[in-house]
Amino acid sequence: MVSSDDVQRLFLQAILSRGILSGKLAQTLWEKCVQAVKAAEPDISVPYSQTKDAWDAFVVKVNKSIDNLDLEFRHLHDETTGREMYALVNRKGDEIAQMATDYTPAEIAYFKAIIELIMLAPRESFSVSSFAALREVSAIKPKTNMSKTQAENVLGSFVAKGWLLRSKRGRYSLATRALLELGPYLKSTYPDEIVECTICMEIMTHGVACHTNNCKVRMHFHCFTTYRRRHKACPTCRADWPESANEKPLVPVGEAAVKDGEDAKHSGREKSAEDSDEEDEAPMDESQGTQPRTQRSQRTRKTKVNVDESMDMDDDDEEEPVKKEKKSSQPSRRSSRK
Amino acid sequence: MARASTRSQKAPAASQSQPRASQSQRAHRGRNEESDDDGEGGAGDYEADGDAGEMAVDEGETEIKRKANDLVRLALFTEHKRTPLRREEISKKVLGPSTRAFNRVFDRAQDILQKTFGMELAELPTRAGLDADTNTVEDELNEARKATGMKKKAAATGSKTYILRSVLHPAIIEYAALTDEQILEEEAADVPSDDDNDDDDYTPQYYGSIISWSSADQLSSIGVLYTILALILVNGRVISDSELRAHLKRLGLPPNGLLPLSQSSTHKTITLEAYLATLIRQGYIDRQQVGDNKAGGKGAKRGRVPTHADDDSGATYEWRWGTRAGSEIGEKAVAKFVAEFMVGDAAGDEDDEEEGGSRRGRERREGAEEKLVRMMKGIERAAGGQLAEIK
Numbered sequence: 001m002v003s004s005d006d007v008q009r010l011f012l013q014a015i016l017s018r019g020i021l022s023g024k025l026a027q028t029l030w031e032k033c034v035q036a037v038k039a040a041e042p043d044i045s046v047p048y049s050q051t052k053d054a055w056d057a058f059v060v061k062v063n064k065s066i067d068n069l070d071l072e073f074r075h076l077h078d079e080t081t082g083r084e085m086y087a088l089v090n091r092k093g094d095e096i097a098q099m100a101t102d103y104t105p106a107e108i109a110y111f112k113a114i115i116e117l118i119m120l121a122p123r124e125s126f127s128v129s130s131f132a133a134l135r136e137v138s139a140i141k142p143k144t145n146m147s148k149t150q151a152e153n154v155l156g157s158f159v160a161k162g163w164l165l166r167s168k169r170g171r172y173s174l175a176t177r178a179l180l181e182l183g184p185y186l187k188s189t190y191p192d193e194i195v196e197c198t199i200c201m202e203i204m205t206h207g208v209a210c211h212t213n214n215c216k217v218r219m220h221f222h223c224f225t226t227y228r229r230r231h232k233a234c235p236t237c238r239a240d241w242p243e244s245a246n247e248k249p250l251v252p253v254g255e256a257a258v259k260d261g262e263d264a265k266h267s268g269r270e271k272s273a274e275d276s277d278e279e280d281e282a283p284m285d286e287s288q289g290t291q292p293r294t295q296r297s298q299r300t301r302k303t304k305v306n307v308d309e310s311m312d313m314d315d316d317d318e319e320e321p322v323k324k325e326k327k328s329s330q331p332s333r334r335s336s337r338k
Numbered sequence: 339m340a341r342a343s344t345r346s347q348k349a350p351a352a353s354q355s356q357p358r359a360s361q362s363q364r365a366h367r368g369r370n371e372e373s374d375d376d377g378e379g380g381a382g383d384y385e386a387d388g389d390a391g392e393m394a395v396d397e398g399e400t401e402i403k404r405k406a407n408d409l410v411r412l413a414l415f416t417e418h419k420r421t422p423l424r425r426e427e428i429s430k431k432v433l434g435p436s437t438r439a440f441n442r443v444f445d446r447a448q449d450i451l452q453k454t455f456g457m458e459l460a461e462l463p464t465r466a467g468l469d470a471d472t473n474t475v476e477d478e479l480n481e482a483r484k485a486t487g488m489k490k491k492a493a494a495t496g497s498k499t500y501i502l503r504s505v506l507h508p509a510i511i512e513y514a515a516l517t518d519e520q521i522l523e524e525e526a527a528d529v530p531s532d533d534d535n536d537d538d539d540y541t542p543q544y545y546g547s548i549i550s551w552s553s554a555d556q557l558s559s560i561g562v563l564y565t566i567l568a569l570i571l572v573n574g575r576v577i578s579d580s581e582l583r584a585h586l587k588r589l590g591l592p593p594n595g596l597l598p599l600s601q602s603s604t605h606k607t608i609t610l611e612a613y614l615a616t617l618i619r620q621g622y623i624d625r626q627q628v629g630d631n632k633a634g635g636k637g638a639k640r641g642r643v644p645t646h647a648d649d650d651s652g653a654t655y656e657w658r659w660g661t662r663a664g665s666e667i668g669e670k671a672v673a674k675f676v677a678e679f680m681v682g683d684a685a686g687d688e689d690d691e692e693e694g695g696s697r698r699g700r701e702r703r704e705g706a707e708e709k710l711v712r713m714m715k716g717i718e719r720a721a722g723g724q725l726a727e728i729k
C-alpha cells in the first residue's frame with residue numbers, strides 16, 4: 001500500500017545510496033520522491049512545496065524518523081564553494097566508525113594520522129603536503145606493510161569518497177564530508193586546534209583570519225563575502241578590512257597560509273631539495289609575529305605514537321634539526337617522536 | 339551506506355508487510371505538515387501504535403527496542419559493504435548473551451526498517467532452494483518461477499543470511515530507477531570542480547535516478563559483475579567455466595588479468611580470480627562442480643573449492659547466479675545495466691575524463707535511449723525468454 005510516508009522512505013533510500021550531496025540535489029530528490037509516490041498512487045495527497053520552509057520542515061521530519069538510530073541528515077556549507085552540502089551522519093561514537101565499513105584498520109589508522117597532520121599543521125594551514133602525507137605511512141600504528149604506492153591509492157580513495165580534498169599544489173585538507181561526519185571527533189580530539197567561524201560558528205579549515213594581533217575573528221570565504229557586503233571593518237577589533245578575503249593584510253586560514261617557495265625562504269639549508277619541491281611542512285612559527293595564534297602553541301600530539309617504533313623510521317627526516325631547535329618552545333609532533 | 343537500489347519485492351512475508359492500522363490515517367494527517375510534529379513512521383515511535391503503556395513498565399521492552407535500533411544500524415552498515423548479514427553476526431554484535439531474544443529483536447528491527455526506510459532484511463534463499471527452483475520450473479520461466487521463489491522463501495530452508503532491500507511499492511521502485519533530466523543535471527553540478535581535476539582519473543558515473551549507486555560502488559568492477567551475470571544469463575542461465583573464461587578473455591580479461599578499480603577503491607586493480615572469489619563470497623555468483631548442483635547438502639563443499647579454472651583433478655565447473663543476484667539485482671536490471679554500460683562505452687568513456695560532468699552527462703543521454711532499447715531486446719532474446727523480475 002502506497003502511503004505519503006513513502007516519500008521520506010524513498011528519500012532516505014536515495015540518501016543512503018549516495019555519500020554526500022548538495023542541498024540543490026537533495027531538494028530535487030525530494031521533489032522526485034514525491035512524484036514517484038504520486039506515480040504509484042495518483043490520488044494520494046502528499047505535502048510538497050518548493051519553499052525553503054517546506055524543505056526545512058521535511059528535513060526535520062526525516063531527522064525525527066532516524067533520531068533513535070543515532071543517524072542525522074545534516075548539512076554544512078562547503079568551505080571552498082560555499083555550497084550547502086548534506087549527508088547522512090552517524091552520530092554514535094566519537095570514533096571514525098563511519099569509515100569502518102569501507103576501509104581496513106590500517107587504512108583507518110592512516111586516515112587518522114593524516115587528519116592529525118592536517119589539524120596540527122602550522123599557522124592554521126590545515127593542510128598537509130603529499131610528501132608528508134605519504135611519509136606518514138611509516139608512522140601508522142600498528143605497523144603496516146602499506147607501501148607508498150599503496151598509500152597513494154588509499155589517499156586517492158579518501159579524496160574520491162569525499163573525505164579529503166587534494167589541491168593543485170598537491171596538499172591534502174579536510175573535505176566537507178569529513179567536517180560533516182567527523183565534526184564531533186575533531187572537536188573532542190583537537191579542542192585546541194579547532195577554529196570556528198565567527199559568523200556561522202561552524203568548524204573552519206579554509207577561510208580567512210583578521211590580521212590584528214590577538215583578534216580571534218575567523219570567517220569562511222562565503223561568510224566573509226556576506227559579511228563584507230554590509231561591513232567594512234572587523235566585528236571585534238574594528239580594524240579596516242580590504243574588500244576581498246584574499247587581500248592583505250587579511251591572513252589566510254588553510255592551504256594558502258603555506259606560500260609557494262616559503263619553505264626554502266624561511267628555513268634555508270635545512271630543507272632538502274626534495275622537501276621544498278614537495279612543499280613540505282613549513283617550520284612551525286616563523287611568521288607568528290604577524291599572526292597571533294596563541295591557542296596553537298599548546299599543540300600536542302593527540303594520537304599516541306610509539307616513540308621506540310618511530311625511531312628507526314625517520315632516518316630520512318631531514319628537517320629534524322630545525323624542529324629540534326624549536327622543541328622547547330613548541331613541542332611539535334615530529335620532534336616529540338625522537 | 340546501505341544499498342537498496344534496484345531491489346524490489348513482490349509480496350513481503352505477511353508478518354513484515356502488514357500495513358499498520360494507523361497508516362491510512364497517517365496519510366491524511368500528512369497533508370498538513372504542521373500537525374505532524376509527533377513524527378511518523380520513525381524508528382522512535384514504534385510504540386505509538388498501541389503498546390506504549392506496556393512498554394513503560396517493561397524494562398525488557400526498552401532493551402529490545404535498543405537492540406532493534408542497533409540491529410537496524412548494523413544492517414545499514416553491513417549492507418554498505420555488500421556482504422550479507424549473517425545471523426551469528428547479529429547474535430554476536432547486537433544480542434550479546436541473550437540470544438533467545440532474537441526473534442523479538444529481529445521483528446522489531448524489521449518494523450523499524452519498514453516504517454523508516456521502506457526496507458526489510460530479506461533472508462537469502464539457500465542454494466538448494468534455488469536449484470530446486472530452477473530445475474522444476476525451468477521452462478515456465480517468469481510467473482511460475484516467481485511463485486516458486488516465494489514458496490521457497492516461506493519454507494523453512496532459511497540460509498540465515500540477510501540482505502537489505504526495498505519493500506516500497508513496485509511502481510515506486512521502478513520510478514526511482516528511471517533517469518531524470520533534472521537529477522542528472524544536479525548530479526553533474528555536484529561533481530567537485532576542485533582545482534585538481536587535471537591529473538585525476540576519477541569521474542563518477544551518474545544515471546540521474548533517485549536511487550544512485552554511483553558514489554557507493556566501485557563502478558569499473560561492478561561493470562564486470564554485471565557482464566558476468568549477463569554472460570550467464572544469455573547463456574541459458576548457466577555457463578561452463580571454460581566458456582565463461584573464454585568470453586572474459588575475449589573481453590580483455592584473461593585468467594591472470596587485472597581489473598581496474600575506481601579511485602574510490604584503495605587498490606588500483608584486483609585480479610580476476612580474487613574478484614570472482616569476492617563475488618562468490620558476497621553471493622552474487624556461484625560456482626559448482628558439474629553434476630553437483632542438486633543436493634543442497636553439498637553446499638558446504640562448494641564454498642571451499644578454489645575459483646581457479648577447472649582444476650587438476652579433472653573436475654569441471656559451471657557458473658550460475660548467486661542467491662544475492664536474484665534477490666537484489668534481478669535479470670532485468672542486469673540486462674539494462676549491461677546495455678547502458680555498452681552504450682556508454684561506445685560513446686568513448688575513457689577519453690572524456692577531463693570534460694565536465696555536465697557535458698559528459700549530456701553526451702550519455704544523446705541517442706543513448708534508442709540504443710538502450712535495442713540492446714535490451716537483444717539481451718532478452720539471447721536469454722531465451724522473458725527476463726525475470728527480482729525474486
Ligand SMILES: [Zn+2]
Nearest residue numbers: 197200220223
Ligand atoms: Zn562560516
Ligand SMILES: [Zn+2]
Nearest residue numbers: 210215234237
Ligand atoms: Zn579583528
